[in-house]
Amino acid sequence: xxxxxxxxxxxxxxxxxxxxxxxxxxxxxxxxxxxxxxxxxxxxxxxxxxxxxxxxxxxxxxxxxxxxxxxxxxxxxxxxxxxxxxxxxxxxxxxxxxxxxxxxxxxxxxxxxxxxxxxxxxxxxxxxxxxxxxxxxxxxxxxxxxxxxxxxxxxxxxxxxxxxxxxxxxxxxxxxxxxxxxxxxxxxxxxxxxxxxxxxxxxxxxxxxxxxxxxxxxxxxxxxxxxxxxxxxxxxxxxxxxxxxxxxxxxxxxxxxxxxxxxxxxxxxxxxxxxxxxxxxxxxxxxx
Numbered sequence: 001x002x003x004x005x006x007x008x009x010x011x012x013x014x015x016x017x018x019x020x021x022x023x024x025x026x027x028x029x030x031x032x033x034x035x036x037x038x039x040x041x042x043x044x045x046x047x048x049x050x051x052x053x054x055x056x057x058x059x060x061x062x063x064x065x066x067x068x069x070x071x072x073x074x075x076x077x078x079x080x081x082x083x084x085x086x087x088x089x090x091x092x093x094x095x096x097x098x099x100x101x102x103x104x105x106x107x108x109x110x111x112x113x114x115x116x117x118x119x120x121x122x123x124x125x126x127x128x129x130x131x132x133x134x135x136x137x138x139x140x141x142x143x144x145x146x147x148x149x150x151x152x153x154x155x156x157x158x159x160x161x162x163x164x165x166x167x168x169x170x171x172x173x174x175x176x177x178x179x180x181x182x183x184x185x186x187x188x189x190x191x192x193x194x195x196x197x198x199x200x201x202x203x204x205x206x207x208x209x210x211x212x213x214x215x216x217x218x219x220x221x222x223x224x225x226x227x228x229x230x231x232x233x234x235x236x237x238x239x240x241x242x243x244x245x246x247x248x249x250x251x252x253x254x255x256x257x258x259x260x261x262x263x264x265x266x267x268x269x270x271x272x273x274x275x276x277x278x279x280x281x282x283x284x285x286x287x288x
Contacts, residue, residue, distance in 0.1 A: 003047040003117050004277045009223040010123040012230075016272060017043075017115045019234045023266070024107040027241040029248045030096075031263050033103040039270025040110035046277040047114045060109055064102035071098025079252045097250045126217050149185055156181045226276070233269035240265060 005013035020043070024036040044053040071094055078091025119127075160177055240262040248255045 004043075004273050004280070005047065005118045007280070008226065008276075009217050009219050010119060010127040011219070012223050012226050013115075013118040013123075014127060015227055016230050017111060017118065019230060020270070021108065021111050021115075023234075023237060023241060023269075024104060024111060027245055027266075028100060028104065029241075029245045030100055030257060031260075032241060032244065032266060033100045033107070035263065035267050035270055036107040037103050037110070039267075040107040040114070042270070043114045043273045044110045044117075046273050047117045053110070053113075056110065056113060060106045063109075064099075064106045067102035067105060068095060068098040071095065071101060077251050093250055093252070093254050096254055100250075123217075145189070149189065152188060153181055153185055156184055226272070230269070230272065233265055233272075237266045237269055 005016075020036070020039065023032070024040065027033070027036070041053065044056070072090045075094050075097070076089060076091065078093030080092040082090045082092050082095065084090070160181070244260070244262060248257075
């Protein structure tokens with residue numbers, strides 16, 4: 001499989017990932033943050049692959065640690081002092097809140113990575129091309145241009161490095177070479193922007209007619225079933241998350257976490273992509 005949502009309607013991936021993002025950003029409670037990160041990691045594994053997800057953790061985990069350490073510098077609040085630098089005190093509650101904030105940010109990055117893997121330009125245009133054509137076109141172009149700019153930048157750098165006679169010898173020359181790459185990319189990008197604008201206008205993108213797509217997507221019974229399950233879990237977890245977050249506080253003293261059945265529906269919602277992946281794996285295995 002390309003990813004676990006590749007055999008479903010684009011609305012399935014969009015609705016699930018949108019709900020997961022909203023809950024990850026809104027439910028600022030330690031257990032919900034941990035479940036969100038675990039669900040984001042599992043979803044990234046079944047949509048992008050374990051290798052790419054593991055490589056993403058090489059910068060996500062340090063970012064998480066930086067947010068954890070930086071929070072007491074900007075929000076010195078709490079009642080449990082851990083240590084002190086002169087007049088500056090570091091409190092356990094501030095560190096704990098920073099850890100939760102870093103976990104929430106890490107989850108959001110993983111969710112967006114899964115979104116970019118599941119919702120390519122064709123699926124985005126099929127889902128929103130007629131509802132918001134301009135915004136959809138901008139998003140699909142950005143999704144295409146960012147990796148294209150990176151690829152072109154590497155190509156230009158390799159060509160410059162291959163010219164050994166003009167190789168930079170000082171730090172100033174190296175800086176000038178990198179600025180030359182940026183200048184080339186900017187000119188190349190503006191030329192492509194003009195060509196793309198003319199091409200889209202020639203294809204009648206702004207004529208007002210209903211857009212078609214390269215691939216026809218129709219909501220099947222399996223799509224409706226998954227959407228119904230996601231909607232049901234989202235409605236249930238909206239109430240449970242509100243209860244959990246309203247009863248928990250970080251300052252001045254962090255509340256005591258207790259075992260609660262209300263975390264189970266949220267964990268089950270985060271496991272939906274894993275269940276879909278296991279179902280596809282079992283079907284392929286049974287056909288052998």
